[in-house]
Amino acid sequence: MGADYTFYPTTNVLESKEETEFRSEVRQWVLEKVYPEADRVEHEKLFPRHLFKEMGDRGYLRVLFPKSIGGTEKGIKYGIILADEISWCMRALTAALDCSIFCSIPIMRFGSEEQIKKYLPGIISGESIGAIGMTEPGAGSDLIGSMRTVAKKDANGDYIINGEKRFITNGSEADIISLWALTDTSVAGHVGMSCFIVEKDFEGLEIVRDFNLMGVYGLKNTYMRLNNLKVPKKNLLGKEGMGTKILLDELDSERTLAAAGSCGLARRAIEIAAQHANKRVQFKKPIRYFEKISFDIADMAIKLEAARNLTYQAACTIDAGLDASKIGAIAKVFASDIAFECTHKALQMCGGLGYMKGEWDEASGKYLLPNGSQAYVTERIFRGARLSSIVAGTNEILRYLIQREVFNEMQLRKPAESDNWGD
Numbered sequence: 001m002g003a004d005y006t007f008y009p010t011t012n013v014l015e016s017k018e019e020t021e022f023r024s025e026v027r028q029w030v031l032e033k034v035y036p037e038a039d040r041v042e043h044e045k046l047f048p049r050h051l052f053k054e055m056g057d058r059g060y061l062r063v064l065f066p067k068s069i070g071g072t073e074k075g076i077k078y079g080i081i082l083a084d085e086i087s088w089c090m091r092a093l094t095a096a097l098d099c100s101i102f103c104s105i106p107i108m109r110f111g112s113e114e115q116i117k118k119y120l121p122g123i124i125s126g127e128s129i130g131a132i133g134m135t136e137p138g139a140g141s142d143l144i145g146s147m148r149t150v151a152k153k154d155a156n157g158d159y160i161i162n163g164e165k166r167f168i169t170n171g172s173e174a175d176i177i178s179l180w181a182l183t184d185t186s187v188a189g190h191v192g193m194s195c196f197i198v199e200k201d202f203e204g205l206e207i208v209r210d211f212n213l214m215g216v217y218g219l220k221n222t223y224m225r226l227n228n229l230k231v232p233k234k235n236l237l238g239k240e241g242m243g244t245k246i247l248l249d250e251l252d253s254e255r256t257l258a259a260a261g262s263c264g265l266a267r268r269a270i271e272i273a274a275q276h277a278n279k280r281v282q283f284k285k286p287i288r289y290f291e292k293i294s295f296d297i298a299d300m301a302i303k304l305e306a307a308r309n310l311t312y313q314a315a316c317t318i319d320a321g322l323d324a325s326k327i328g329a330i331a332k333v334f335a336s337d338i339a340f341e342c343t344h345k346a347l348q349m350c351g352g353l354g355y356m357k358g359e360w361d362e363a364s365g366k367y368l369l370p371n372g373s374q375a376y377v378t379e380r381i382f383r384g385a386r387l388s389s390i391v392a393g394t395n396e397i398l399r400y401l402i403q404r405e406v407f408n409e410m411q412l413r414k415p416a417e418s419d420n421w422g423d
């Protein structure tokens, strides 16, 4: 990023003055502390744990939590600002942060006073990191119907959990995991599932290894086994059988924050694309003056603005305490689709330079091109954006949920027979 780098505006009438000030503050921090480390995190696949502590010290992690436990209760709109600004330059940090937050939301909403006091202050201060343990080798999209991890009570009423969890973000780094398991296998998963708070040192938690990811380097994504994992009964979240309720409650926030992360990536893409198209001359003029290039820039802007508005709408719905299941899914699907499209377009618009990762330069901590200039991050954000349509519910599953809501809301039931004419 050269000294003359310019930003795509983030002005939006849905953002209050106070929220815009928060965005400016976060951006300043991102530019001073996160951006300088982004290439090293990518190169060394370094988990950015120390940045959690920084965020905690600055009070950024307090925004979603109630005042009674040291939060500022600012709401998910502040969360999306954080996710958007950080994702702009370090997708791994946003993804790790999101999962730490998703781990703590169930504790905040369903935890006992003791659980809240024990586990949430560490998350808010950035000293603890959370993870969510849902997915299993046999249970991905059909999580509730196919879950095999089972929690059985022992003689003391404590739980012994057996099973496997895979693709768990922060798994090998997490201090606590909100983990789902079946407490009643005689009934359907949606009534037999419960949620537990698992500490990293609990006996029987085996962190097998991290996966090697296509992108989002620095993110730790883990396969773990639960071998007679001992979980005290006081670590059951809510009551037995509440697992599905807890899961569904958390998902709207998860999808909205994921959407915001995608917006950050798309914004970075349009910034790189526009600046490159403005300076690169071919056929005697900057390439931005070719219609195809200019229309691509327009399409990127149209889609980014639409994605940001949907994300705001989802956040406002959650903050208003309303059901955000449809709008959260819509925002996530749209934002992740357009982040992929925008990063793809940006890479293409930068031509050969868009494809270059650059050579790692230890002295500067940057990826450099042969002339010493900094490589574009187009290939990195392209790989990063690809993840977004898989996590927080794949876009196929979310499209299924969205259409189901449409038919339900319009009270359109399956007809007894075909109606072959118009109104």
Ligand SMILES: Cc1cc2nc3c(=O)[nH]c(=O)nc-3n(C[C@H](O)[C@H](O)[C@H](O)COP(=O)(O)OP(=O)(O)OC[C@H]3O[C@@H](n4cnc5c(N)ncnc54)[C@H](O)[C@@H]3O)c2cc1C
Residues within 6 Å of the ligand: 099, 131, 132, 133, 134, 135, 139, 140, 141, 142, 166, 167, 168, 169, 170, 213, 221, 387, 390, 391, 392, 393, 394, 395, 396, 397, 400
């Ligand atoms: C980097 C990364 C981080 C992750 N972090 C976490 C985490 O922190 N915690 C956690 O619990 N999980 C996590 N996951 C898991 C993620 O939520 C799952 O990968 C996702 O839910 C899909 O499950 P699956 O991979 O088993 O794919 P599958 O469910 O096997 O799906 C394969 C394909 O089939 C499609 N498909 C499935 N069913 C249908 C259907 N009915 N109609 C149409 N298409 C369908 C899917 O959309 C997908 O394209 C993570 C995954 C990744 C890659």
